[in-house]
Amino acid sequence: MIRLNAKWTSYPYIVWMLLFTILPLLLVVYFAFTDSSGAFTLDNVKQSALYIPTLVNSIYLAALATLFCLVLAYPFAFIMSRLSFSRQKMMSMLIMLPMWMNFLLRTYAWQAILEDNGVINTLLTAIGLPPATLINTSGAVVLGMVYNYIPFMILPLYSIMTKIDKSILEASSDLGAGFFATFRRVVLPLSLPGIVSGVTMVFVPAVSTFVISGMLGGSGNYLIGDLIEVQFLGNSYDLNAGSATSLLLMVVVLITMAIFSRFETEDSEEALV
Amino acid sequence: MDQNKKIIELKGISKSFDGEQILKSIDLDIHDKEFVTLLGPSGCGKTTTLRIIGGFVTPDAGDLLFLGKRINDVPPYKRKVNTVFQKYALFPHLDVFENVAFGLRLVKTPEKEIVRRVREMLALVNLSDFESRRVDLLSGGQQQRVAIARALVNQPKVLLLDEPLGALDLKLRKEMQYELKKIQQRMGITFIYVTHDQEEALTMSDTVVVMNGGLIHQIGTPQDIYNEPINAFTASFIGESNIVPGIMHRDCLVEFAGRDFVCVDGGFEKDEPVDVVVRPEDVDIVAASDEYLCGKVTSVTFKGVHYEMRVDCGGTTWRVHSTDFTPIGSLVGLRLTPEDIHIMHKSDASGVKNYGGAQP
Numbered sequence: 001m002i003r004l005n006a007k008w009t010s011y012p013y014i015v016w017m018l019l020f021t022i023l024p025l026l027l028v029v030y031f032a033f034t035d036s037s038g039a040f041t042l043d044n045v046k047q048s049a050l051y052i053p054t055l056v057n058s059i060y061l062a063a064l065a066t067l068f069c070l071v072l073a074y075p076f077a078f079i080m081s082r083l084s085f086s087r088q089k090m091m092s093m094l095i096m097l098p099m100w101m102n103f104l105l106r107t108y109a110w111q112a113i114l115e116d117n118g119v120i121n122t123l124l125t126a127i128g129l130p131p132a133t134l135i136n137t138s139g140a141v142v143l144g145m146v147y148n149y150i151p152f153m154i155l156p157l158y159s160i161m162t163k164i165d166k167s168i169l170e171a172s173s174d175l176g177a178g179f180f181a182t183f184r185r186v187v188l189p190l191s192l193p194g195i196v197s198g199v200t201m202v203f204v205p206a207v208s209t210f211v212i213s214g215m216l217g218g219s220g221n222y223l224i225g226d227l228i229e230v231q232f233l234g235n236s237y238d239l240n241a242g243s244a245t246s247l248l249l250m251v252v253v254l255i256t257m258a259i260f261s262r263f264e265t266e267d268s269e270e271a272l273v
Numbered sequence: 274m275d276q277n278k279k280i281i282e283l284k285g286i287s288k289s290f291d292g293e294q295i296l297k298s299i300d301l302d303i304h305d306k307e308f309v310t311l312l313g314p315s316g317c318g319k320t321t322t323l324r325i326i327g328g329f330v331t332p333d334a335g336d337l338l339f340l341g342k343r344i345n346d347v348p349p350y351k352r353k354v355n356t357v358f359q360k361y362a363l364f365p366h367l368d369v370f371e372n373v374a375f376g377l378r379l380v381k382t383p384e385k386e387i388v389r390r391v392r393e394m395l396a397l398v399n400l401s402d403f404e405s406r407r408v409d410l411l412s413g414g415q416q417q418r419v420a421i422a423r424a425l426v427n428q429p430k431v432l433l434l435d436e437p438l439g440a441l442d443l444k445l446r447k448e449m450q451y452e453l454k455k456i457q458q459r460m461g462i463t464f465i466y467v468t469h470d471q472e473e474a475l476t477m478s479d480t481v482v483v484m485n486g487g488l489i490h491q492i493g494t495p496q497d498i499y500n501e502p503i504n505a506f507t508a509s510f511i512g513e514s515n516i517v518p519g520i521m522h523r524d525c526l527v528e529f530a531g532r533d534f535v536c537v538d539g540g541f542e543k544d545e546p547v548d549v550v551v552r553p554e555d556v557d558i559v560a561a562s563d564e565y566l567c568g569k570v571t572s573v574t575f576k577g578v579h580y581e582m583r584v585d586c587g588g589t590t591w592r593v594h595s596t597d598f599t600p601i602g603s604l605v606g607l608r609l610t611p612e613d614i615h616i617m618h619k620s621d622a623s624g625v626k627n628y629g630g631a632q633p
Binding site: 171172176181185 | 327328329348349351354355356358359360363364365366375376378379380424427479523562
């Protein structure tokens with residue numbers, strides 16, 4: 001008889017983890033602390049301090065995008081969770097639909113829309129308005145991030161909100177809570193785990209993106225992801241420096257997430273008092 | 274029970290969902306400090322009626338009055354009624370204390386008073402030691418008590434209970450029936466209770482409202498409902514009964530099962546076809562003789578307190594409850610005294626809307 005809880009069933013996963021997660025991580029650490037000859041050095045790490053302004057800008061834009069995603073996705077996910085089952089299925093289908101198209105292609109499309117001679121500016125000129133500078137701005141980068149990553153905010157929020165039974169909202173109303181009180185005292189605390197995972201799933205890829213900033217941000221919106229890309233694949237190839245920058249980014253992301261999740265748990269504990 | 278003071282009035286309330294009419298213009302008065310039970314099979318409209326009073330469903334037609342004022346358009350959070358939901362609907366992110374305190378916090382009650390009133394309520398439902406427990410770790414019965422305390426702490430004028438004991442086991446259910454009745458009397462407020470369990474309705478209520486197919490069939494005290502069912506539906510839904518067709522020859526004389534019987538009912542037209550209801554426990558088993566309806570025992574089931582028997586009398590099966598054992602195959606007589614025979618007008622399948630003189 002095969003016991004599904006037998007230890008050996010987890011071996012493929014462990015092997016996978018070792019090969020494709022742990023090992024690459026160790027390699028990054030190794031290259032970050034060595035020079036091209038393989039000798040130990042702190043120069044790469046010290047040098048990556050130069051990139052802190054870039055990193056701060058990356059975090060700023062990613063945080064802004066995450067915030068927009070949250071503000072847009074939250075009411076949407078809530079309304080969606082209150083729809084009938086068949087409509088819910090249709091809505092999640094519509095959310096997933098753009099993801100069937102290649103990420104690069106979608107971003108190209110935005111390029112075509114935002115360009116100086118693009119769709120929007122053509123329309124603006126046609127109705128006699130002056131053209132606007134849209135492409136190569138940090139706004140375009142944030143827009144690209146929001147557009148590409150909002151499904152990752154909607155889906156965890158939606159899945160947690162479907163678990164909030166209608167009768168719980170009715171109970172809140174029955175006990176005297178109006179719309180905003182029900183939101184603040186019931187819906188918000190119950191959806192916190194969804195907010196935490198949604199924010200994580202949007203912020204992490206947004207802070208390390210290079211495609212979106214490269215295609216929509218122009219030269220003025222050089223993000224940490226672009227930097228790493230150039231160091232690994234571009235003309236300033238430097239495996240060790242690139243590893244150090246990656247390491248810096250990882251550490252910063254980890255710290256940000258730790259602070260964030262801490263803040264969230266404290267907040268939810270407060271709600272209990 | 275203050276019989277003169279109407280706390281809630283339903284006047285011609287109708288409601289349809291997806292083209293199906295759930296409530297067909299019902300009228301109902303509920304008095305102050307009354308324990309009213311809406312009783313009926315699932316789909317009869319009892320829960321919809323309760324949800325209309327709670328404010329979660331807006332009626333299509335008719336008026337809902339609270340102390341004489343129309344409240345059709347008043348949202349639930351502004352009504353002086355509170356609800357105990359069928360599935361408890363406790364807030365999973367709050368502990369027992371905070372669940373109960375929820376309503377008080379919304380109206381900015383001073384902390385000291387919150388503590389006092391929540392503790393008082395938890396004592397009332399015997400949950401004093403559970404203040405800081407998580408609600409999802411409580412048993413069904415305990416969750417039910419939290420739900421009751423959470424509703425009562427707001428001192429509502431009316432408490433609505435939607436099949437609150439449905440998920441509990443039999444023993445606990447009996448205990449809770451007794452306790453709910455006690456709580457209702459102690460708090461001195463109106464309870465409107467929805468159930469499909471006739472025994473529950475008879476045990477707790479001052480007034481039972483029998484519903485079926487979106488209509489109210491009968492309103493009355495448990496004794497009225499049980500002893501004087503107004504139609505075949507009420508008779509068959511409440512308790513067990515033998516319902517046989519008969520003809521009312523004149524006042525106090527009815528013919529059924531091929532014989533004439535003296536009864537105590539009157540006011541029927543001459544030779545009107547009627548339904549005759551006889552409760553199984555009212556039938557006395559006697560030795561077979563020409564004097565009585567006679568038949569052969571076809572089955573005997575031991576039910577604890579009594580034996581349930583089926584007696585075949587010329588093709589009609591009579592259900593009889595008796596504490597004496599009679600073997601299968603025995604020929605027995607069934608003695609019916611005039612008080613055991615209840616005569617009812619024939620009702621169409623959809624039921625009737627006149628509910629006789631049973632209204633208090």
